[in-house]
Amino acid sequence: KAGVTQTPRYLIKTRGQQVTLSCSPISGHRSVSWYQQTPGQGLQFLFEYFSETQRNKGNFPGRFSGRQFSNSRSEMNVSTLELGDSALYLCASSPTTGALKRDYNEQFFGPGTRLTVL
Amino acid sequence: KNQVEQSPQSLIILEGKNCTLQCNYTVSPFSNLRWYKQDTGRGPVSLTIMTFSENTKSNGRYTATLDADTKQSSLHITASQLSDSASYICVVSFWMDSSYKLIFGSGTRLLVRP
DSSP: OOOOEEEOSEEEEOTTOOEEEEEEOOTTOOEEEEEEEETTTEEEEEEEEETTEEEEEOSOOTTEEEEEOTTSOEEEEEOSOOGGGOEEEEEEEESSOGGGOOSOOOOEEOOOEEEEEO | OOOEEEEOSEEEEETTOOEEEEEEEOOSSEEEEEEEEEOTTSOOEEEEEEETTOOEEEETTEEEEEETTTTEEEEEEOSOOGGGOEEEEEEEEEEETTEEEEEEOOOEEEEEEO
């Protein structure tokens, strides 16, 4: 089974621009979560989508948004980029959602998209 | 405040030696605790997942323990190999306001030297 794929792997943007990142989950997985990882803050949860609905959201400004398609593929959008948005953006897929109170909500991470904002 | 703290921040050991990484959390109510291994430039890979009722779980040379009373977990690596060089991240999940949350530790960076 193919793992989680993310595109593009690397991206360079300038301040004020917007960016869209894509994530294809493992076949059969319906939950996709997005994370931001920076050296200073570590891994931080952005949001989770399950069956095209946002099930959970972290503490990020509204410039960060996402969506999920009927085939479970997900996109994340960041508008009006800031220098502080430079980070590794990770996507993780799961067969279930933590919102269903399953104890073992196993998540499988993709390789990430390295975003650099100049 | 819900927090997850890991120690040490970094660790250097010789190949073949054992080591133990620590994770202390103040999350409540607790749902489960996970340990991830993250190689440089790659996404994290799950090593173990434990609920509050589990004391220990193994995955090959990796053994995680959990003490829900003291809110401490440890990850023990036996007979370390060069490929164990990575960051190890402790993640605690919990429920708050009917919403499922994850808190990540800042990680321990392990370097295994020949």
